[in-house]
Every structure is written in structure tokens, then in C-alpha cells.
Amino acid sequence: MKLLRVIATLDPSHGGPSSGLRAITPALAALGHETTFATLDAPSAAADASSGPARVVPLGPARGGYAYAPDLGPWLRAHAGEYDAVFVHGLWQYHGRAVRRALRGTRTPYFVFPHGMLDPWFRRAYPLKHAKKWLYWQLCERAVLRDAAAVLFTCEEERLLARQSFHPYACEERVVAYGTAAPPDEPAAQRSSWERHLPAVAGRPFWLFLGRVHAKKGVDLFLRAATALGAAGHAIPPLVIAGPCPDAAYRAQLARLVAHTPIELHWAGMISGDVKWGALRQAEAFVLPSHQENFGLAVVEALAVGTPVLISRQVNIWAEITADGAGLADADDVAGTEHLLAAWLAMDEPARQRMRVAAAAAFRERYEVQRVAASLVATISPFVAHHSAAAIPA
Numbered sequence: 001m002k003l004l005r006v007i008a009t010l011d012p013s014h015g016g017p018s019s020g021l022r023a024i025t026p027a028l029a030a031l032g033h034e035t036t037f038a039t040l041d042a043p044s045a046a047a048d049a050s051s052g053p054a055r056v057v058p059l060g061p062a063r064g065g066y067a068y069a070p071d072l073g074p075w076l077r078a079h080a081g082e083y084d085a086v087f088v089h090g091l092w093q094y095h096g097r098a099v100r101r102a103l104r105g106t107r108t109p110y111f112v113f114p115h116g117m118l119d120p121w122f123r124r125a126y127p128l129k130h131a132k133k134w135l136y137w138q139l140c141e142r143a144v145l146r147d148a149a150a151v152l153f154t155c156e157e158e159r160l161l162a163r164q165s166f167h168p169y170a171c172e173e174r175v176v177a178y179g180t181a182a183p184p185d186e187p188a189a190q191r192s193s194w195e196r197h198l199p200a201v202a203g204r205p206f207w208l209f210l211g212r213v214h215a216k217k218g219v220d221l222f223l224r225a226a227t228a229l230g231a232a233g234h235a236i237p238p239l240v241i242a243g244p245c246p247d248a249a250y251r252a253q254l255a256r257l258v259a260h261t262p263i264e265l266h267w268a269g270m271i272s273g274d275v276k277w278g279a280l281r282q283a284e285a286f287v288l289p290s291h292q293e294n295f296g297l298a299v300v301e302a303l304a305v306g307t308p309v310l311i312s313r314q315v316n317i318w319a320e321i322t323a324d325g326a327g328l329a330d331a332d333d334v335a336g337t338e339h340l341l342a343a344w345l346a347m348d349e350p351a352r353q354r355m356r357v358a359a360a361a362a363f364r365e366r367y368e369v370q371r372v373a374a375s376l377v378a379t380i381s382p383f384v385a386h387h388s389a390a391a392i393p394a
Contacts (some may be wrong), residue, residue: 001084001377001384003028006076006095008067010056013244013270017089020297023180027373029053036083038076039094040069051126067093070316076102084384086110087152088144091117092133093253096144109149109387111380112171116294118162121314125216126292129163137166145171149383152376154178154290154295155317156283177375178295179367182304183277194278198240198268205284206266207341207369208275208307210298213245213254218289218312220333223257225337226288230263234345242268242276281305285344287329289337290314305325306360308352310340320366323359 001184010018025035029148035054040062059071072095080086080102090295091114099110121295123130133141145151151171153159159173185325195202207226211217219241239258245251251267271279280286286302293299293315300317302309309327312319313336318329328343338390346356365371 001381002082003034003035004032004038004080004083004086005035005089006072006086006099007089008040008062008093008095010039010041011036011149012272017113019220020178020180020295021089023369024376025054027181027369028377030370033373033377038072040067040072040093062094065093067095069094069098073098076157080108081106083108084388085149085380088112088148090115090138091144094251094327097126097140100144100147104147107387107390109380109383111383112145112148112151114145114153114158114162116158116292116316117167119292119294120161120164121292123165126155127393129365130383134166141172142166142168143168148172149387150174150379152176152379155316155320157319158294161316166279174379176379177366177372179300179369179372180297180304181369182363185272186274187278187281187305190274190278191282192278193274194271197271197275197278198266200266201238201282201356202391203241204238206240206282207236207287208240208242208279208283208302209218209287209308210242210271210279210302211288213241213247213251215250216291216294218337219254221238221312221332221334222287223254223263223332224334224339227258227261227263228334228338229341229345230261234342236263238264238266240268240283242271242279244270268324276301277305280307283307285310287341288315289314289320289330289332289340291332294322299327300363303359303363303367306356308344308355308359310344312336312340320374324362324366325353325355326362327359 012018037056039056039058040060041058042061043058059075060069062069088099103110127282146282151173153175156175159175226236280302286307289312291314294369296315299309303326312332314332321327322329330340
């Protein structure tokens with residue numbers, strides 16, 4: 001099949017689904033499926049949007065938070081018929097509406113990945129933004145989901161939560177596997193790259209947060225809980241925060257939480273490639289006490305190298321991870337995070353080793369990218385066949 005993915009940006013510093021899409025593209029190619037990305041990035045940014053065997057068509061720069069790109073609609077009308085399936089990645093921006101309008105009355109089906117953007121947490125956390133989204137839902141977005149061949153969720157929890165945010169809500173729901181590629185089997189080189197990047201923790205175990213440094217991610221809970229445990233007499237390993245943090249004031253606020261305490265905090269910045277994999281391999285545990293996490297690709301990357309994950313129950317794959325024995329989960333507050341870290345500290349080395357083995361097994365069985373690619377193809381193929389055979393309305 002020829003697949004078209006329409007997404008606001010492939011820039012990994014923006015977070016979101018770009019990393020997962022980069023990982024699945026070669027796996028789809030190995031199955032004989034060709035991918036094109038239509039992005040709202042400026043042409044000058046496209047050179048940095050490497051997507052392996054995929055073609056990237058930059059149709060930006062987009063304008064404003066709505067990401068309006070006037071070139072997208074005409075391009076879709078001219079080229080969407082060349083593809084067997086079109087995917088809309090994300091909600092609340094222009095590209096979903098543009099895809100719906102361009103494919104109306106054609107034989108090309110489109111599918112929507114909400115990527116967690118229908119989670120009711122946003123309604124509670126940002127009521128004013130939710131009011132704006134409610135209006136947009138009534139005007140445009142509910143029709144984008146309603147008219148899609150299917151709305152694709154990356155886990156069962158995401159599917160169930162999506163029903164709670166906006167009404168009327170009607171769409172064809174499917175859950176598909178999601179994940180990433182295993183890293184190159186070069187642990188020594190990766191650890192070495194990491195130690196050169198942050199020599200202060202070379203050869204030492206540490207607790208790792210990896211992701212966009214944002215209040216939603218619960219980084220403050222991580223620091224507060226570790227500080228409380230340290231004050232109670234527990235030996236706390238170094239804490240490493242790795243990821244982009246564009247808000248200097250928020251970073252300063254986080255730093256103040258451990259100032260004048262024995263806690264050893266290191267900032268690694270945004271990391272990728274061998275440095276990232278080395279950090280994940282060297283970490284004693286991966287910590288993400290997020291207030292809302294649709295999937296948590298970094299969680300799965302930690303599992304890929306056998307690193308146990310300590311996460312909140314707001315990470316939507318927490319139930320699968322704890323059922324597999326690959327990590328621990330608790331509430332997304334200071335008490336819950338403190339309990340999470342204390343439970344890890346209380347585990348003896350044989351128990352930790354069993355969890356490392358379980359983490360690697362969970363990745364292979366649930367999140368490895370070849371499984372993900374096969375799941376996606378199996379899910380969309382009946383819809384593609386149905387639309388291909390359907391008559392075009394007059």
C-alpha cells in the first residue's frame with residue numbers, strides 16, 4: 001500500500017508522535033508499504049526531518065496555533081488519490097479538516113490518530129482551552145472523527161478515556177499496537193557515548209527522567225519525592241533529567257526544589273541516538289510520574305533495553321506494564337511518587353533483575369516495531385479494500 005501521513009511537524013523537539021512514526025516507517029517498508037509524510041513544516045525545516053525510507057513533503061510554514069497552511073488543501077486534492085490510505089496525526093489543527101474536505105467523495109479512506117488529545121485530563125487542567133475546543137468540536141472536529149474510516153487508539157485506556165471529553169461523540173474505534181524499534185545491539189558503545197555526554201554520572205546508577213520537561217510530566221513530583229525520601233534517610237542515587245526545557249523559569253523552579261539538599265541533580269539536555277540509548281541502559285530505573293501520558297514512547301524505549309519503569313497510573317499503558325512485571329505504577333501526586341520510589345528502593349537485587357528481564361520481554365511481546373507495523377496493516381486493510389470497491393457518490 002501507499003500510505004500518506006499528514007502531521008503538523010516531524011521536529012522531534014516538539015514531542016508528540018514524530019519519533020514513533022520514524023520508527024515504524026522502515027518496518028512498514030520491509031512489509032512492502034510505501035510512506036509519504038505531508039507536514040506543515042517550512043521547506044527549510046524539512047532537511048532536518050529525516051524519516052528513513054519515507055518521502056517528506058513540507059507544505060508550511062503553518063500560521064499560528066491552529067497551524068493553518070494554505071498549500072495543504074490544494075496539494076491534498078491533487079495528490080491524495082495516489083494513496084491507498086491517509087492518516088491524520090493529532091487533533092485541533094487545520095490538517096484534520098483539510099484531509100476530510102479533500103477526501104470527501106473519493107475512494108481513499110482516512111484514519112485519525114488522536115494521540116491522546118481527547119483525554120479528559122485536559123478538560124480539568126485547562127478549562128478555558130477546553131471551552132474553545134468544545135466550540136471547534138461542534139464546528140469541525142467531531143465531523144473529522146465521524147467521517148474517518150476509523151479512529152485509531154494506541155491502547156485500550158486511551159480509547160475509553162476519549163469517550164469522556166466531548167459530545168456528541170460518534171466514530172468507528174479501533175485499537176492498534178504502538179511502539180518503537182529496538183536499539184542497535186551495541187551497549188558498550190552506547191554507554192560510552194552517554195558517559196562522554198555526562199561524565200559526572202559515568203559508571204554510576206541513577207534515576208532517569210527522559211522527555212519534554214513540562215509541568216504535565218510530573219517532573220516536580222519526581223524531585224519532591226526523591227527529596228522527601230532522602231530526608232527520611234534513604235540513599236538516593238543521582239537524578240538525571242534529559243529532554244528539552246524551553247521554559248527557563250520552570251527549570252529554575254525545579255532546581256530550587258533540590259537546592260540545599262543532598263540530592264544530586266544533573267541536566268542532560270535533549271539526547272538522541274547512542275547517547276539516549278546509553279542513558280537508558282545505564283539508568284537504574286526510568287521515572288515518569290506524568291499527570292497525563294497517552295502512551296509514553298520513552299517508557300517503551302526504556303523497556304527495550306530492559307530498564308524497569310516507575311510511572312504514574314496516568315500513563316495509559318500502566319496496567320499492561322504492571323501486569324507484565326516490567327515496572328511499578330502509583331498515583332500522580334507526591335505521595336504516590338514517593339511510594340513508587342520507596343517500593344523500588346525496598347526491592348532486593350534478585351527482584352530488580354527479574355523486573356529487568358520482564359521489561360525486555362514486555363517490549364518484545366507488545367511494543368517491538370515489526371509487531372506494530374503488522375498490527376496497523378491488519379487493522380486498516382479491510383477498510384482500504386471496502387473503500388476501493390465502493391462506488392463514488394455522484
